[in-house]
Amino acid sequence: MRYMRLLTVLFLSLIFSKGYAQLKSAERAYDGMRYTEAIGYYQESMKRDSLSAASIAKLADSYDKTQQYTKALFWYDKLLSSHVTDTAYRYRYGQLLAMDGQYKAAATQFKWVNSVKPDPQLESTVGLYEGGLNALLADSVxxxxxxxxxxxxxxxxxxxxxxxxxxxxxxxxxxxxxxxxxxxxxxxxxxxxxxxxxxxxxxxxxxxxxxxxxxxxxxxxxxxxxxxxxxxxxxxxxxxxxxxxxxxxxxxxxxxxxxxxxxxxxxxxxxxxxxxxxxxxxxxxxxxxxxxxxxxxxxxxxxxxxxxxxxxxxxxxxxxxxxxxxxxxxxxxxxxxxxxxxxxxxxxxxxxxxxxxxxxxxxxxxxxxxxxxxxxxxxxxxxxxxxxxxxxxxxxxxxxxxxxxxxxxxxxxxxxxxxxxxxxxxxxxxxxxxxxxxxxxxxxxxxxxxxxxxxxxxxxxxxxxxxxxxx
Structure with missing residues (x-):
């Protein structure tokens, strides 16, 4: 029984060690602006352990930087569901919602950001999204x-x-x-x-x-x-x-x-x-x-x-x-x-x-x-x-x-x-x-x-x- 416990501890240690190594590689790739590489390492790391809020933010940004906006939106949603209140993250989340056509949800995020850091363009954007986009669509004919x-x-x-x-x-x-x-x-x-x-x-x-x-x-x-x-x-x-x-x-x-x-x-x-x-x-x-x-x-x-x-x-x-x-x-x-x-x-x-x-x-x-x-x-x-x-x-x-x-x-x-x-x-x-x-x-x-x-x-x-x- 003691032998089996030792094997289990060693096995779990190996898994943790490999997951930690993948995460460190992801951080180095992200800091070096190798975003495609970073995504791969973060994905491998997630197979062994959950990501911290800081790592989720970097994964979301990596997808964003490589124009994979749907995946970026998914991970920003995960990030903000963990009660992160950083205005930059919330602002980018609102932008990605708008890029996904979710204008009402984007307006909600922008309202929150504008209440913390007022901005005239942001306030106008909220009005546009809540009032409808007809003015920007009319010329398409x-x-x-x-x-x-x-x-x-x-x-x-x-x-x-x-x-x-x-x-x-x-x-x-x-x-x-x-x-x-x-x-x-x-x-x-x-x-x-x-x-x-x-x-x-x-x-x-x-x-x-x-x-x-x-x-x-x-x-x-x-x-x-x-x-x-x-x-x-x-x-x-x-x-x-x-x-x-x-x-x-x-x-x-x-x-x-x-x-x-x-x-x-x-x-x-x-x-x-x-x-x-x-x-x-x-x-x-x-x-x-x-x-x-x-x-x-x-x-x-x-x-x-x-x-x-x-x-x-x-x-x-x-x-x-x-x-x-x-x-x-x-x-x-x-x-x-x-x-x-x-x-x-x-x-x-x-x-x-x-x-x-x-x-x-x-x-x-x-x-x-x-x-x-x-x-x-x-x-x-x-x-x-x-x-x-x-x-x-x-x-x-x-x-x-x-x-x-x-x-x-x-x-x-x-x-x-x-x-x-x-x-x-x-x-x-x-x-x-x-x-x-x-x-x-x-x-x-x-x-x-x-x-x-x-x-x-x-x-x-x-x-x-x-x-x-x-x-």
Whole structure:
């Protein structure tokens, strides 16, 4: 009997030891921003013991950071059911409820947060959710949208015009012998791709005769070992270590039609988003800063190149790059004299703010915060200036349908907003994250990005005639 008791104690000790080791590995992965890895360790740890509230918060955040919002909502619900009163957790829980379409429940959470930390945008959001969303849905009768066949099923977003085609950002698998992965998601790093002619860019739901020769054929694609016909990127082999958010896209353009933009611009980590000058003779690229700053984190920076003799030549570094904060997502004004960008530099209104610089000789003047008619205590990101000079951006704090919503505002001659921004409403905005706008000169057609299907995709939009309601 004593021998059996000893064996039982040893067995339980081994289980506890292994569970503890898994939990420590999860904590290290989370602290190192290896969120996909952290999720795996937390799942293993849960098989042996329950998680503490602190670990549940990190698991919920890991799912959130990897765009697995339904699972993030589940774990935030678990966290808050244990009577955690942290306002940041409750606020994010409310945001995830809204992203799940549970607006009344989201309003309840936001009311609680607003009672502790009053915020005018949050109060307006509560009023919107309790009063109904009709104002943000009414304009959907004027517009049609479609998922595009340039999407890969991985993350594809932020298209910009380049000649007759588009340049966009994607983390689709690269054809590399030695493949480095993005520890955040477990997938590839972001890089730039180009489709030469938008005439080939079509609704992914259509399979027309004119597109047959340039569509991907999965059965002919050696990487697609499961022989499915939806997509050349839809492959068990390619997806051996996939982002959990991979969503297949039908009728994709072939790799011959979508190619890396310019490998000379590629760095070790992320590239993009970008902005071109009007004549496409200069490009401003978002990169990861090669040297790590505060918190041992490699942050975003901007780098300009100019076209000389058929090659992109690097220019002096953007003067406001800083290894201790992010500077990225450039948007050149059509006049070329003003650069808008996103940053979390000290002194801003919230998490991420939109700033702009005016050209000063061959460099850029000091960064100017776009002010309270754009920036909030939340996150304002992905600025874009349309051909008429109107500022578009995305925000998770101005009242909206959920996640990042697309807003716009007119600017005065000093590039200051003239009013509070307008939520562009459905169908541009959804319960999920909507961003990365590109509008053609006449304003009746363009593109935007959204993760409404579960991963970042590029959509086209066009106006339906006769127009009804809000113009």
């Amino acid at each position: 004027n517009w049609q949208t479609a998922l595009l066949n340039i999407n890969s099923g991985y993350a594809d977003f932020c298209p910009v015009t380049y000649g007759a085609g588009l340049v966009f950002v994607s983390d689709r698998p690269r054809n590399k012998v030695f493949r480095e992965t993005n520890a955040w998601t477990g997938g590839d790093f972001l890089t730039l791709y180009r489709v030469v002619d938008t005439a080939r860019v079509k609704d992914a739901g259509l399979r027309t005769k004119e597109l047959e020769q340039v569509l991907s054929y999965a059965s002919k694609d050696l990487r697609n070992v499961d022989s499915r016909t939806e997509s050349s990127w839809d492959s068990k082999k390619v997806s051996a270590n996939p982002q959990a958010t991979f969503v297949a896209v039908p009728n994709q353009l072939s790799r011959e039609m979508i190619a890396p933009f310019n490998t000379k611009l590629n760095k070790r980590y992320h590239e993009g988003p970008v902005s071109f000058s009007r004549n496409w003779d200069s490009i401003i690229v978002t990169y990861n800063e090669p040297s790590k700053g505060k918190g041992d984190v490699s942050r975003l920076r901007l780098q300009t190149y100019v076209m000389r003799y058929g090659d992109w030549i690097p220019q002096p570094a953007f003067p406001h790059n800083n290894k201790d904060y992010n500077v990225g997502q450039p948007a050149l004004h059509p006049n070329g004299d003003v650069l808008f960008f996103t940053s979390d530099m000290p002194g801003g209104a919230g998490g991420k703010d939109i700033y702009y610089c005016r050209k000063s000789g061959n460099s850029w003047g000091p960064p100017i915060n776009a002010g309270p008619l754009v920036n909030t205590s939340g996150n304002e990101m992905f600025p874009y200036i349309d051909p008429a000079g109107r500022l578009y951006f995305s925000s998770d704090k101005w009242p909206g349908l959920g996640g990042l919503d697309i807003f716009s505002v007119n600017l005065d001659s000093a590039y200051k907003p003239l009013s509070a921004p307008r939520n562009e409403g459905a169908p541009f905005n959804s319960t999920k994250n909507d961003f990365g706008v590109l509008i053609e000169a006449n304003g009746n057609k363009g593109y935007f990005s959204s993760d409404r299907r579960g991963n970042d995709d590029i959509y086209i939009f066009w106006r339906i005639y006769p127009a009804m309601g809000r113009q």
